[in-house]
Amino acid sequence: MGMFQRERQVFANAEPLDDSYEPEDIRERDKELKKYQRALQPIIDNRPTSNIFLYGKTGTGKTVATKFMLSHLENDAAEYDDIDFSTVWVRCENLTSSYQVAIALVNELRENQGGDRISTTGYSQQRVFDILYEELNALGGTVVIVLDEIDNIGHSDDILYGLPRARSNGYVDDVRPVIVGISNDFQFRDNLSPKVKDTLAEKEILFPPYDANQLRSILEPRADKAFHDGVLNRDVVPLCAAFAAQDSGSARQAIRLLREAGELAQSADSNTITEEHVRDAQDELEKNQLYEGMQELTTQGHAVLCALAYYQSLNKVPVRSRDLYEQYVKICDRLDADSVSERRVRDHLSDMNMLGLITVYEQNEGLAAGRYHEYELDIPLQAVLEVLLSTTRFEELANIIQSTADNHHQSGISRY
DNA sequence: AATCCACAGGAACGGCGGGCTC
DNA sequence: GAGCCCGCCGTTCCTGTGGATT
Numbered sequence: 001m002g003m004f005q006r007e008r009q010v011f012a013n014a015e016p017l018d019d020s021y022e023p024e025d026i027r028e029r030d031k032e033l034k035k036y037q038r039a040l041q042p043i044i045d046n047r048p049t050s051n052i053f054l055y056g057k058t059g060t061g062k063t064v065a066t067k068f069m070l071s072h073l074e075n076d077a078a079e080y081d082d083i084d085f086s087t088v089w090v091r092c093e094n095l096t097s098s099y100q101v102a103i104a105l106v107n108e109l110r111e112n113q114g115g116d117r118i119s120t121t122g123y124s125q126q127r128v129f130d131i132l133y134e135e136l137n138a139l140g141g142t143v144v145i146v147l148d149e150i151d152n153i154g155h156s157d158d159i160l161y162g163l164p165r166a167r168s169n170g171y172v173d174d175v176r177p178v179i180v181g182i183s184n185d186f187q188f189r190d191n192l193s194p195k196v197k198d199t200l201a202e203k204e205i206l207f208p209p210y211d212a213n214q215l216r217s218i219l220e221p222r223a224d225k226a227f228h229d230g231v232l233n234r235d236v237v238p239l240c241a242a243f244a245a246q247d248s249g250s251a252r253q254a255i256r257l258l259r260e261a262g263e264l265a266q267s268a269d270s271n272t273i274t275e276e277h278v279r280d281a282q283d284e285l286e287k288n289q290l291y292e293g294m295q296e297l298t299t300q301g302h303a304v305l306c307a308l309a310y311y312q313s314l315n316k317v318p319v320r321s322r323d324l325y326e327q328y329v330k331i332c333d334r335l336d337a338d339s340v341s342e343r344r345v346r347d348h349l350s351d352m353n354m355l356g357l358i359t360v361y362e363q364n365e366g367l368a369a370g371r372y373h374e375y376e377l378d379i380p381l382q383a384v385l386e387v388l389l390s391t392t393r394f395e396e397l398a399n400i401i402q403s404t405a406d407n408h409h410q411s412g413i414s415r416y
Numbered sequence: 417a418a419t420c421c422a423c424a425g426g427a428a429c430g431g432c433g434g435g436c437t438c
Numbered sequence: 439g440a441g442c443c444c445g446c447c448g449t450t451c452c453t454g455t456g457g458a459t460t
Contacts, residue, residue, distance in 0.1 A: 099444070122436025124443055298447085321423075344448060346424070362424095366458025370422030 010231045010266045010273060016222035017259040019252065023222070026068055028214040029061050032205055036069050039203045043085060043142055043178070044077060051164060051179040051200060055186050056207025059250025062182045063148055065207075070144065084141025088112075091148045098159035101147065102128045109135040129162055133171040140174045151185035161196045209249020215241035218251050219258060227262065232273050236261065239278045257281050290379050293355035294387045297348075300340055302388065303331050304348045306397055308358060308375060309384045313405035318361050318374035321346065335393060349375060357384075381405055 015021055026033060042049040054062040070087055077083045090104045100120065106128065107117045118131065136143060145163065153159070163179055166172045181202075183189075189197070189204075210218065219237045237258065244254035260281035265273040297305065307328040311319040325342050332339035352358045361374040377384060385405075388398035 096445075119435065121434065121444055122442085124436090127436090127443090300447085340447085341449060342423095343425080343450080347448095350425085362456095364455085364457050365421085366456080367419085367421055367460085368458065370420080371456065372421095372423050 007266055008269050008271055010227055010262050010271070012226060012228045014226055014259065014262075016225045017255050017262070019255075021222075022064065022067055026061065026065060027218050027221075028210060029065055029207070032061070032207055033065060033069070035203075035205050036065060039205070040069060040073055043073065043144075044080065044083065046083065049142070049176070049178045051181070051202040052205065053181040053183065053189065053202050054205050054207060055183050055188070057209055057248060057250065058184050059244075059248065059252035059254075060207040060209055061251060062207050066146060066148075066180060066182065070146070073144075085144070086139055086141060087144040087146065089146040089148065092152045093149050095152055096154065097156040098153055098162075099125050099128060099156070101150075101153055101159050102132050105145065106132050106135055109139065113138075125158070129159075130171075133166055136166070136175045136177065137172045142176045142178060144178045144180060146180045146182070148182045149184060150181040151183040151188040155191060155193065157192050157196045160192065160200055164200060210245065210251055210254075211249065212238070212241045212245035215245055215249075215251060215254045219254055222255065223258060226259075227273070231265075231271065233275065235275050236273050236278055239275050243278070243282055256285060260285055287383070290355075290357065290383060291387065293357060294384065297352070299337065299393065300344070301348050301351065302391060302394055303335065303337065303339075304328055304345055305352065305357070305384060306331050306388055306394055306401070308377060309381060309388070309398075310401050310404075312377045312381050312384075313401045313408060315408055317376035318359075319376070320363070320372050320374050321349070322372070324349075324375060331397065334397070337393075349373075 016023075036052070036054075039050065039052045054066070056062050073085070074087070077085045088105060088108050090101060090108055092101055092104070095101050095104055102125070103118060103120050103123075109132075110117060118128075123131075150160075160179070160181070162171075163177050166177060167175065179200075179202075192200070216238055219241055223232060223237050240254050240257045240261065243257060244250055247253065257278060261273055261277040264280050264284070265277045268277075270277070294305070304324075307324055308317075308319070310327055310331075311317050311324065321342075325345055328345060329339045349358065349360070353360050357377070357379055358375050359378045361376075362371070363369075363374055364371045385398050385402050388394040389402075391398075
């Protein structure tokens with residue numbers, strides 16, 4: 001018998017469950033789409049168009065709505081021969097500054113024309129902006145510039161100052177740039193520098209998280225297409241919707257959950273997808289996300305995590321930061337690694353809190369002991385140790401912690 | 417109401433690695 | 439190769455915070 005055999009298929013067509021799938025109609029976002037349409041209307045009317053900013057958490061339909069609106073806009077603009085209109089789309093997922101966004105824009109524009117890409121470092125910022133203006137000028141007309149996940153640029157917002165003013169500053173003459181900014185962070189606008197805030201005339205559209213009913217309505221047509229008839233138990237889609245609504249209100253999460261459940265069912269050679277598969281899928285996805293988060297930490301981050309794992313193994317949690325720091329320094333000594341300042345360790349801890357790896361408790365005992373934080377792992381100790389064990393440098397330490405954890409587990413059992 | 421503890425976390429800065437132009 | 443530029447990771451210095459205590 002071979003290693004690979006054809007599995008029983010629950011999927012008829014997995015595409016509707018893919019991240020890149022574009023549904024032909026968008027559900028549960030009528031109000032937002034209407035607002036969006038009004039904001040883009042001036043392009044068809046050849047009137048000056050405001051910049052548009054979409055705010056909402058991941059998976060609330062911002063990107064998909066934008067693709068939808070722009071493709072309609074493109075089609076409808078073709079009806080009028082006096083409209084010169086084009087779009088550029090940049091995902092700022094890994095771009096942490098205006099500089100990098102400008103380079104990504106240049107490369108995207110050149111891609112469309114078959115030109116050479118430019119390197120992501122080396123040029124001065126002004127130089128990159130000049131190149132960008134050149135490319136825009138060459139394009140001409142109204143250019144809709146979509147900056148997806150723009151909140152990644154943080155405080156480095158020069159590009160939001162430069163682009164809208166490129167025309168009045170005389171850098172470009174034949175182009176009308178319209179910025180469509182998509183942000184996962186509601187506070188992004190507040191954190192912009194004052195000069196940008198003042199000059200960035202814009203329309204804002206908010207995309208609230210979906211509730212369970214809306215998620216169900218989004219999932220149903222996709223599920224119909226994705227799976228063979230009769231494969232889905234009746235409660236599967238509602239359960240996916242409920243899980244996702246409870247956690248994030250994200251359609252992406254709900255869809256991934258449904259797909260993962262399908263894949264689990266398929267690899268178990270089951271001919272139906274059950275609630276149980278959904279629960280397993282939920283666990284699986286959560287686990288993956290945490291592992292990825294831990295893997296991406298630096299050596300310093302791992303050392304901090306290791307110190308916390310040590311306290312966790314002794315059941316001496318939550319632990320206040322000064323004790324944790326002390327242990328962290330010992331670990332670094334033992335590893336023959338440099339240790340960093342307390343301030344820096346606080347940053348690492350705050351990062352890990354963002355990733356959902358640890359829990360922070362704020363303590364305040366006033367005059368007696370002041371204000372401080374206490375920390376504990378938010379994930380099973382075993383998961384942390386598994387990652388540390390696979391990191392050569394931490395292998396030995398992880399083994400030691402493992403055995404102290406085992407001992408404490410014994411005595412912990414006898415206590416109850 | 418004012419004070420005070422013990423940190424939290426913002427701001428500014430610096431050195432290093434890597435890649436650019438000329 | 440000199441002279442730039444940027445991002446990343448770290449440091450130092452400092453102001454902010456909020457409940458128990460006075």
